Amino acid sequence: MGSSPERRQPRITVPTLGLIASAGVVIYLAIDILLAFLRPDLSLLHRAESDYGVGPYSWLMDINFLVRGALSLALVAALLRLAGGTGRLRLGAGFLAVWGIGSALLAFFPDNPPGTKVTAAGVIHLDLALLAFLCAVVGTIVLAIGLRHFPPSRALAGFLLVVAVAATIPLALLGHTHFRAHTLDGLYERIFLGLELLWILIVGIAIRRASEGGPG
DSSP: OOSOOOOOOOSSOHHHHHHHHHHHHHHHHHHHHHHHHHOTTSOTTTSOGGGGGSSTTHHHHHHHHHHHHHHHHHHHHHHHHHHOOOHHHHHHHHHHHHHHHHHHHGGGSOOOOTTSOOOHHHHHHHHHHHHHHHHHHHHHHHHHHHGGGSGGGHHHHHHHHHHHHHTHHHHHHHHHHTTOTTSSHHHHHHHHHHHHHHHHHHHHHHHHHHHHTSOO
16 A cells, blocks of 8 residues: 555567567568469469459468558557657558558458459458558658657668658559559559568567667
């Protein structure tokens, strides 16, 4: 009685969140590679990644959407907790959170592969993907700028900004294709996703290393 209650420590520490984010990227890429072998009928150059979510092994792509959402939200939580949540970081993390939530929701709305009937779920899938992709670009750029003022990531901030800005190029090219048949929409989408996942991987590893030296 009379003594102040001890402050509860978060069940999931910042290093663990960084590990979830970086390990999630590895898992996501592994599933993507597996799907490429399981579905050789889908061209990596001309078919969107979401097309794996329709037909054989669609459940694997659904899992991958959920993995992408989970790893992104883990990174958001780690950034806000470790960096103190300044205005710019909160804004960038908010955009990245929309990307994470949108990525997870894609698992519940199969897309419309070329030559198939347009469905309501497919339209929602396309809108969600567009929103998620745009938020990923804005979020990573804003966060890269904000991380320049955060000592543990200051050395990486310039490279992170280059990666984030570079992702706008394949995204613009992807938008220009309008997902028409015989375009390079599959290639552009995979380059875009690769750059965004690279950004998350680097930050996840940096957060884990920076936070391991201090209290969780």
